[in-house]
Amino acid sequence: MGTPVTSWALVAGASEGLGAAWAEGLAAQGHALVLVARRPEVLEALAAKLGARGTEVVALALDLGAPDAPDRIAQALEGRPLDVLVYNAAAAPAGPFLSMTPEQTRAAIDVNCRAPVGLLHRLLPGMVQRQRGAVVLMSSLTAFQGTAYTAVYGATKAFNLSLAEALWAELEGTGVSVLACCAGATRTPGYVKAMPDGAPGELAPEQVVAEALTALKRGPLMVPGLLNRVVAFVFQRVLPRRVTIKLMASRTRSLKP
Numbered sequence: 001m002g003t004p005v006t007s008w009a010l011v012a013g014a015s016e017g018l019g020a021a022w023a024e025g026l027a028a029q030g031h032a033l034v035l036v037a038r039r040p041e042v043l044e045a046l047a048a049k050l051g052a053r054g055t056e057v058v059a060l061a062l063d064l065g066a067p068d069a070p071d072r073i074a075q076a077l078e079g080r081p082l083d084v085l086v087y088n089a090a091a092a093p094a095g096p097f098l099s100m101t102p103e104q105t106r107a108a109i110d111v112n113c114r115a116p117v118g119l120l121h122r123l124l125p126g127m128v129q130r131q132r133g134a135v136v137l138m139s140s141l142t143a144f145q146g147t148a149y150t151a152v153y154g155a156t157k158a159f160n161l162s163l164a165e166a167l168w169a170e171l172e173g174t175g176v177s178v179l180a181c182c183a184g185a186t187r188t189p190g191y192v193k194a195m196p197d198g199a200p201g202e203l204a205p206e207q208v209v210a211e212a213l214t215a216l217k218r219g220p221l222m223v224p225g226l227l228n229r230v231v232a233f234v235f236q237r238v239l240p241r242r243v244t245i246k247l248m249a250s251r252t253r254s255l256k257p
């Protein structure tokens with residue numbers, strides 16, 4: 001009998017909120033985990049919790065916006081064949097575009113766009129070679145139209161959606177699936193800070209991940225939560241685009257920076 005092969009999953013942006021829910025969900029499916037986030041103490045606490053349940057965890061504290069982040073993650077994965085890549089982290093500057101600094105918007109582009117593309121360059125070839133794997137790019141309902149008061153964040157989420165859809169088509173038949181998870185309001189620490197008064201149809205991170213895991217092999221995109229699916233349908237297919245954009249702006253105007 002050979003040694004059982006460990007199935008590894010990477011969660012980029014894993015310490016809390018949706019990222020922690022992804023780590024928990026993938027651990028429950030039997031994956032060993034490489035978890036990435038900036039704050040070592042929060043990351044280590046999650047790693048210890050999952051480790052106590054028998055999951056093998058490698059915790060990697062780094063900033064995904066740093067130019068060498070994809071290389072450092074790829075190095076940590078050497079000898080650990082990757083079956084699931086979840087790109088979850090996002091920088092989400094909020095407020096009118098004119099109030100933002102170039103540094104803030106550059107950070108959003110670095111974390112939300114450059115880093116996932118860099119990781120895909122390094123990690124997809126191995127998945128295609130082994131003819132197995134799944135990629136999840138966390139996107140958002142903000143991907144479906146321009147979203148005022150978080151304009152650059154929304155544009156990066158449209159980038160994530162477009163990238164996932166294109167790769168889904170290119171990789172058909174390779175054994176590697178690609179999914180954009182277009183989440184709506186989800187009660188995570190980041191969301192609660194930005195929207196303390198909440199929003200209709202909020203979901204728990206665990207529900208978003210459970211629905212996304214079910215859709216993992218289907219792709220190319222999914223919207224968690226029935227109300228979010230109805231809203232997405234009405235916004236995209238029923239209302240004139242100008243009305244949709246203004247409705248979104250009326251929701252995001254109150255986002256806290």
Ligand SMILES: NC(=O)c1ccc[n+]([C@@H]2O[C@H](COP(=O)([O-])OP(=O)(O)OC[C@H]3O[C@@H](n4cnc5c(N)ncnc54)[C@H](OP(=O)(O)O)[C@@H]3O)[C@@H](O)[C@H]2O)c1
Pocket residue numbers: 012013014015016017018019020036037038039040042062063064065087088089090091111138139140141157182183184185186187188189190191
């Ligand atoms: N929450 C929502 O309502 C909502 C709605 C739609 C889409 N989404 C999407 O879902 C994803 C997760 O959202 P969330 O609300 O869970 O976010 P969050 O509360 O801000 O958490 C993000 C996670 O990523 C890590 N992270 C953030 N920036 C990082 C960086 N530069 N380098 C490394 N790690 C980083 C954070 O840990 P550290 O701070 O320790 O680095 C944390 O573990 C995002 O892609 C977001 O666009 C969320």
